[in-house]
Amino acid sequence: LQISGYLNLLANTIDNFTHGLAVAASFLVSRKVGFLTTMAILLHEIPHEIGDFAILLRAGFDRWSAAKMQLSTALGGILGSCFAICAQSPKGASETVAWILPFTSGGFLYIALVNVVPDLLEEKNPWNSLQQILLLCTGIIVMVLLALT
DSSP: OOHHHHHHHHHHHHHHHHHHHHHHHHHHHOHHHHHHHHHHHHHHHHHHHHHHHHHHHHTTOOHHHHHHHHHHHTHHHHHHHHHHHHTOBTTBHHHHHHHHHHHHHHHHHHHHHHHHHHHHHHOOOHHHHHHHHHHHHHHHHHHHHHHHO
């Protein structure tokens, strides 16, 4: 098996850990924020997990092993949630989310922009670049609108 498969599993476990942190911390804020965060992460995770499954297949895993390994990385999310809950400050949930949500949000933005911006800079067709920028802005607007409701 290629080392890229195992590196992908490690990265996916860390990614799931931060997702667990974000979900648990957002539920500490309110149910609404918790459900919105959960939905956003689910929408992100579906194509992400399919892509990771394909990476594992290409790295030499058979389908059953790849599925089991992908499922095992989900434990990172559970550990992240447990960590966020256990890290609650005696002063209240606001002390906990004061560092968890900015940490996870910054990490998600960094990863998204590191993946998006280089592709935008290499794009030769201005129409494709404009479409990608418009979709990125649409996503930001949707998040703002959901936050305001």
